[in-house]
Every structure is written in C-alpha cells, then in structure tokens.
Amino acid sequence: MSKQAMSLLPRWCSRIFSVELNGAPFYFAVKEKHLGEDVPRVFREVQNRDKCYSVLVYCSRDRIKTAKFYGELKDKLLRDLPPECRLSPMSSFLPNVRDSLVKGYFLKGNSDTSSPIERLLSDLIQHDPVLVCSYSPAEDGQQWTQHMWSETASQVMDVAKGYYVVSSEAPEYHPSTLNIINSDVFYSFDEAYDVMKKCGDIIPEAKAVLELLPSRVEARNKPDFPVIVIEGLDATGKTTLTESLKDTLGATLLPSPPECLSPWRARFDQEPPLIRRAFYALGNYITADQIGREGMKTPVIVDRFWHSTAAYAIATAVSGPVCNLPGEGSEVYCWPSDLFQPSLVVLLTLDPEERKRRLRNRGQGKTDEEEELDHNQLFRLRVEEAYRRISGPACVTVDASPSADRVLQQVLLLIRGKCHL
Numbered sequence: 496m497s498k499q500a501m502s503l504l505p506r507w508c509s510r511i512f513s514v515e516l517n518g519a520p521f522y523f524a525v526k527e528k529h530l531g532e533d534v535p536r537v538f539r540e541v542q543n544r545d546k547c548y549s550v551l552v553y554c555s556r557d558r559i560k561t562a563k564f565y566g567e568l569k570d571k572l573l574r575d576l577p578p579e580c581r582l583s584p585m586s587s588f589l590p591n592v593r594d595s596l597v598k599g600y601f602l603k604g605n606s607d608t609s610s611p612i613e614r615l616l617s618d619l620i621q622h623d624p625v626l627v628c629s630y631s632p633a634e635d636g637q638q639w640t641q642h643m644w645s646e647t648a649s650q651v652m653d654v655a656k657g658y659y660v661v662s663s664e665a666p667e668y669h670p671s672t673l674n675i676i677n678s679d680v681f682y683s684f685d686e687a688y689d690v691m692k693k694c695g696d697i698i699p700e701a702k703a704v705l706e707l708l709p710s711r712v713e714a715r716n717k718p719d720f721p722v723i724v725i726e727g728l729d730a731t732g733k734t735t736l737t738e739s740l741k742d743t744l745g746a747t748l749l750p751s752p753p754e755c756l757s758p759w760r761a762r763f764d765q766e767p768p769l770i771r772r773a774f775y776a777l778g779n780y781i782t783a784d785q786i787g788r789e790g791m792k793t794p795v796i797v798d799r800f801w802h803s804t805a806a807y808a809i810a811t812a813v814s815g816p817v818c819n820l821p822g823e824g825s826e827v828y829c830w831p832s833d834l835f836q837p838s839l840v841v842l843l844t845l846d847p848e849e850r851k852r853r854l855r856n857r858g859q860g861k862t863d864e865e866e867e868l869d870h871n872q873l874f875r876l877r878v879e880e881a882y883r884r885i886s887g888p889a890c891v892t893v894d895a896s897p898s899a900d901r902v903l904q905q906v907l908l909l910i911r912g913k914c915h916l
C-alpha cells in the first residue's frame with residue numbers, strides 16, 4: 496500500500512462513509528468489533544450473491560492532478576465496467592472536519608461480474624492514487640465486512656483483517672460542504688491564481704488566462720460613480736435589464752466573466768470544479784479592474800459578479816435539498832476581502848414556470864427534460880438560497896415577473912435610494 500493511502504488509515508475507524516443512491520446519502524462507519532448494530536441500509540438491500548466495492552481517490556499533494564484524475568476515473572469506470580455493475584458516488588470523511596473529504600465511487604456487482612470488476616480494480620490500485628475496499632457478508636451471514644485491498648509489487652490482496660460495517664447517523668454538516676473553501680470557492684486572488692498557474696503545464700490555455708490578469712490586485716480608490724451588479728438565474732431578465740439600465744443611466748455595462756475570457760470559457764467549463772471555479776473567480780478580478788477604471792467616468796452596471804461565482808459553485812458542490820447547504824452565516828458565504836465591493840447587488844427572481852416559458856421563447860428550452868426536472872429543481876433552489884446567504888454586500892431581491900419596464904422602474908428606485916443617483 497502506498498504511503499499516501501497509509502496516511503488515511505490511522506483514523507480509519509473515525510471515518511464515516513457515504514454512498515449516494517438516487518440522490519440520497521446513506522451513511523456507514525467501520526468497526527473492529529460489532530455489538531449487534533444494524534447492517535447499513537446500502538448493504539441490507541443487496542442480494543445474497545452480490546459483492547460491493549469502493550474506490551476512493553486520496554488527495555495527492557498535486558491538487559490539480561487529483562481533481563483531473565477524479566473526473567477521468569468516472570469515465571474510465573463507466574467505460575470499462577460490465578454494464579450490469581451499478582456505480583454510485585461515494586465519499587469518506589471525518590465528521591465536521593474541514594478538508595477531510597475524499598471522494599470516490601461505490602460499485603455493486605454480482606458473482607458473474609466480480610471477476611472483471613476485480614481485474615479492473617487491481618489494475619487501478621497498482622497505477623493510480625486510489626484506495627480500494629471490497630464488501631462481503633461476514634461468516635455469520637448477518638453482518639457485512641469491509642476489506643481493504645493492498646497492492647504489493649506483484650499482486651493485489653486483501654489486508655487480512657476485515658472491519659464490520661455499521662449504520663451511522665447523518666453528520667451535522669453535509670460532507671460535501673467540508674472541502675468547499677479554496678476548492679470550489681476562492682476567497683482571494685492569490686488562491687485562484689495559484690490553481691491557474693499550476694494548470695499551466697497541463698492546460699496550455701491557462702497561460703493565456705494568466706496573461707490577461709491584472710498584474711496585482713490594486714487597492715484602487717473607490718470609483719466616483721455607483722457600481723450596480725445584476726444577478727439571477729439564466730433567463731430571469733439580466734441582459735434585458737442591464738441594457739436598459741445602461742441606456743437610462745448613461746452607464747458602462749460590463750459582463751462577468753469579462754469578454755476577454757470568452758475564447759477560453761468553453762475550455763474551462765469542461766474542467767473539474769477546482770480548475771473551472773478558479774477560472775471564474777479570476778474573471779471577477781479582471782472585471783473589478785475594469786470597474787475601477789470605468790467607475791471613475793460613469794456609473795457601472797455589471798451582469799453577474801461574485802455572487803454568481805460562489806452561489807453556482809456551492810450549489811454544484813453540495814447535492815440534495817437546500818438543508819444540505821452550509822448554514823446561514825457560514826464563512827463559505829463571505830465576500831473575498833481583496834475583491835471590489837459593489838454599491839448594490841440586485842437579485843432577479845422568477846417563478847420557475849415563467850422562467851421556463853422565457854427560456855422556451857428564447858429558443859433554449861431543451862434542458863428541461865422531464866427526468867432531470869427534480870434534480871434541476873433542487874439545484875435551482877440551492878443556487879437561489881446560496882445567492883441570498885452571501886454577504887458583504889448581500890443582494891436585494893427583486894421580483895422579475897412584471898413587464899421589463901416595471902422591473903426597470905423598480906430597480907431604478909432601489910438605485911436612487913441606495914446610490915443617490
């Protein structure tokens with residue numbers, strides 16, 4: 496077993512494991528002895544002949560490589576595993592301990608598929624940063640045990656001792672919230688810059704992005720004119736409103752991410768969250784630099800800014816219902832201390848049905864496939880709630896369902912009240 500895998504072991508029995516089945520997490524722990532505890536539900540539903548496995552990707556010191564590998568692992572498993580094998584997202588963590596989350600997959604196969612699955616896992620453990628365990632019924636037939644695999648120079652074998660798997664309560668903090676800071680959301684220019692810089696060797700476009708960045712985050716004077724950010728989900732009317740505000744106020748309109756990043760956006764959208772989110776975070780600093788210049792001449796309207804970066808990142812990192820989000824007031828929702836703070840942030844909200852209607856009218860209604868609807872609904876609710884929880888500045892919610900002109904008037908009232916325009 497590699498040194499890095501060994502480093503996960505000392506607190507192995509303090510770790511909780513979570514398997515996500517149909518979007519719901521099932522938690523279990525491992526113990527050296529069992530005292531008649533319940534068999535975890537994940538295993539209770541498994542048929543007699545079935546065998547289960549877990550593949551966890553442990554974090555090497557090279558975060559970029561780990562993030563890339565995690566994304567590639569899913570593709571590899573889906574491609575190479577027998578089609579009957581069921582693959583579910585899985586994680587292991589120390590309850591409520593920051594940065595303790597390791598992610599992976601839970602595999603369920605039957606006796607017909609165990610040989611090809613085990614061949615694939617043997618190959619993985621020898622070449623990649625993974626920790627593999629298999630799960631099978633214990634001798635008494637009542638309990639299930641976890642056996643950790645170990646790779647030696649020539650073969651893969653079970654570590655002799657098995658651990659019993661027992662049911663575990665849901666932790667206070669949803670596991671996916673443990674690693675958000677500086678992996679999904681960046682709270683300073685330097686943290687995001689560091690990720691982009693390290694990407695330079697494997698993603699040539701990262702170098703081009705670095706060249707577009709302001710040479711340093713300058714402590715500019717506050718712009719003379721107000722800076723107003725318009726936020727909201729796709730099709731809530733941001734483009735319509737920002738164009739009208741620009742004309743009405745004689746303002747400069749800046750999109751975020753800035754136009755200079757457009758050629759690279761599709762490229763970074765394909766990357767794992769660590770890299771993708773660093774790209775968007777850096778975009779805000781470019782926009783902030785532009786705000787600093789334009790805000791000396793005219794009012795500035797910004798189409799999306801840090802609220803979007805953080806809210807989408809948090810809502811994607813966390814799965815399930817809104818209650819899984821980090822609680823209100825969590826440091827996760829704090830504004831980066833080195834990022835320009837706008838005078839006003841307006842969040843446009845819209846009834847889901849009306850939003851869908853506007854998406855359809857714009858000719859982009861194809862994402863609303865029935866089977867995805869539930870998932871999207873929860874995602875939408877998480878984004879909106881994360882928007883509302885972000886502070887420093889917090890956003891002011893405006894109902895975007897009235898006519899475009901009435902929404903404009905409503906926002907102008909807010910601007911005049913807050914920014915003395």
Ligand SMILES: Nc1ncnc2c1ncn2[C@@H]1O[C@H](COP(=O)(O)OP(=O)(O)O)[C@@H](O)[C@H]1O
Pocket residue numbers: 727728729730731732733734735736853854856857895896897898899900902
């Ligand atoms: N207040 C409004 N009432 C009705 N339709 C609107 C309103 N604002 C925008 N729209 C229409 O809804 C669609 C989405 O608006 P858009 O401004 O492109 O949203 P976003 O920039 O937030 O994606 C467009 O077809 C637009 O004409």
Ligand SMILES: Nc1ccn([C@@H]2O[C@H](COP(=O)(O)OP(=O)(O)O)[C@@H](O)[C@H]2O)c(=O)n1
Pocket residue numbers: 728729730733751752775776778779799800801803804805807808
């Ligand atoms: N400042 C920004 C703007 C967008 N984004 C990301 O861009 C996506 C939304 O872009 P979009 O193309 O749907 O935006 P619009 O079509 O609404 O302008 C979200 O996934 C956000 O994560 C960001 O992270 N930071």
